[in-house]
Amino acid sequence: MTDIQSVIDAERQAVTSLPTRRPDGRIETGTYHQWKDIEDYLQELLVVYPWLSITSIGQTARGRQLWVAKIEINSYCSKPTVWIDCGIHAREWIGPATCIYGLDYLTNGYGCDPYVTNFLNKYNVHIMPVHNPDGYCYSWRYDRLWRKNRNRNPNDTCYGVDLNRNYDDGHWGGGRGAGDPCSNNYPGPTGFSEVETQAVRDYTNELQSTRNLAAFFTIHSYAQQWLYAYGWSGESVPEEPEVSRVAQIGVNAIESVYNTRYRYGSFYNVAYPGFGLSIDWSYSRGVIYSYLLELRDKGEYGFLFPLTQIVPTGEETWAGLMAAVMAI
Ligand SMILES: [Zn+2]
Numbered sequence: 001m002t003d004i005q006s007v008i009d010a011e012r013q014a015v016t017s018l019p020t021r022r023p024d025g026r027i028e029t030g031t032y033h034q035w036k037d038i039e040d041y042l043q044e045l046l047v048v049y050p051w052l053s054i055t056s057i058g059q060t061a062r063g064r065q066l067w068v069a070k071i072e073i074n075s076y077c078s079k080p081t082v083w084i085d086c087g088i089h090a091r092e093w094i095g096p097a098t099c100i101y102g103l104d105y106l107t108n109g110y111g112c113d114p115y116v117t118n119f120l121n122k123y124n125v126h127i128m129p130v131h132n133p134d135g136y137c138y139s140w141r142y143d144r145l146w147r148k149n150r151n152r153n154p155n156d157t158c159y160g161v162d163l164n165r166n167y168d169d170g171h172w173g174g175g176r177g178a179g180d181p182c183s184n185n186y187p188g189p190t191g192f193s194e195v196e197t198q199a200v201r202d203y204t205n206e207l208q209s210t211r212n213l214a215a216f217f218t219i220h221s222y223a224q225q226w227l228y229a230y231g232w233s234g235e236s237v238p239e240e241p242e243v244s245r246v247a248q249i250g251v252n253a254i255e256s257v258y259n260t261r262y263r264y265g266s267f268y269n270v271a272y273p274g275f276g277l278s279i280d281w282s283y284s285r286g287v288i289y290s291y292l293l294e295l296r297d298k299g300e301y302g303f304l305f306p307l308t309q310i311v312p313t314g315e316e317t318w319a320g321l322m323a324a325v326m327a328i
Contacts, residue, residue: 001302008144008304014031015031015307018030018031029314031097032093032097034137035130038067038130041103042067051071052069053072054069055067055068055070058198058202059199060132060195061195066196067128067130068128069103069126069127069128070125071106071126073124079122079123081124081207081211082123082217082325083213083216084126084127084128084219084321085278086098087131087132089220090132090135090136091139091145091146091303092303093303093305094296094310094313095295097310097314098310101313101317101318102314105314126207131163134150135149135150146160148161148162149196151194158181161194162185163196165275165277166191166194167276167282168190168192169283171276172191173187173191174232187275197278205285208287214289214325216279216287216289216290217291217292221305222298222305223294223298225262226250226262226264226320227264227265227267227291227292228243228265228266228279229243229266229267230267231267231268231277231280232268232273234266234268234273236266246324246327246328250264250321250323250324251320256319257315258316260316262320267279277292289328296309
């Protein structure tokens with residue numbers, strides 16, 4: 001891109017000219033939604049679907065609620081639970097859009113679409129559409145390419161911690177950005193220093209002990225990669241054959257929809273060394289099916305991902321997520 005600001009301006013123009021709801025009242029999945037709009041949407045779902053509930057698992061550094069939508073059909077039946085979070089990195093707008101696509105797809109499909117119905121009869125699904133609402137709002141208002149949260153770093157003029165470097169699996173704090181609050185990869189002053197990562201840690205730990213947490217997914221963009229532990233080491237996890245089997249099924253399901261090709265493997269080997277990742281932490285607490293997805297695009301559009309591709313991305317991503325979960 002020779003003029004990124006013009007692309008940002010065009011995106012803003014497109015987003016503000018589109019309605020946020022369809023004529024039937026459902027959310028418009030083919031656009032990006034502001035934080036307030038996402039909060040409204042969750043409340044709308046709550047009114048329509050008795051088996052869906054909304055809970056705040058904590059507050060951000062700036063006082064926003066950390067919302068999680070829980071889809072639990074016949075919640076008195078004990079069944080495995082799947083966790084999916086989007087938007088841990090603020091500028092990756094296709095993440096929250098893909099979580100919203102999934103909420104719309106699952107809620108509308110239950111009782112109508114046999115595949116969705118079967119899936120939700122077997123699994124509880126807990127979706128956090130925006131892990132980092134402070135950063136997300138900042139990316140809408142001030143800096144479209146902001147990545148971190150918006151916590152104030154004491155004794156420094158630079159703001160924010162990279163929340164996906166803040167999870168502490170025993171290898172927190174390595175790599176680039178450590179000790180530099182101005183870095184995009186600043187992991188924070190300590191592991192789990194941030195309220196946003198503390199909230200997801202505590203909530204999913206609770207799920208693990210009470211609700212059989214079968215899988216943990218965290219959605220990013222962009223690179224077309226399906227990644228698992230480790231990020232901190234090039235060694236394979238002991239369960240690598242099984243973890244990669246499920247990843248391959250997910251990747252194949254994605255490809256079957258629109259021919260989008262993903263690579264899969266460990267974060268370290270397929271992407272680059274990364275410390276303090278949520279998948280490494282989640283793996284280390286015993287959830288072997290902990291996956292990080294880097295969605296569509298390999299740099300043609302980057303974070304300024306066109307609206308016309310939001311729905312196709314949602315379709316293929318949820319095909320992959322559900323196929324993988326069903327293979328566990
Ligand atoms: Zn990311």
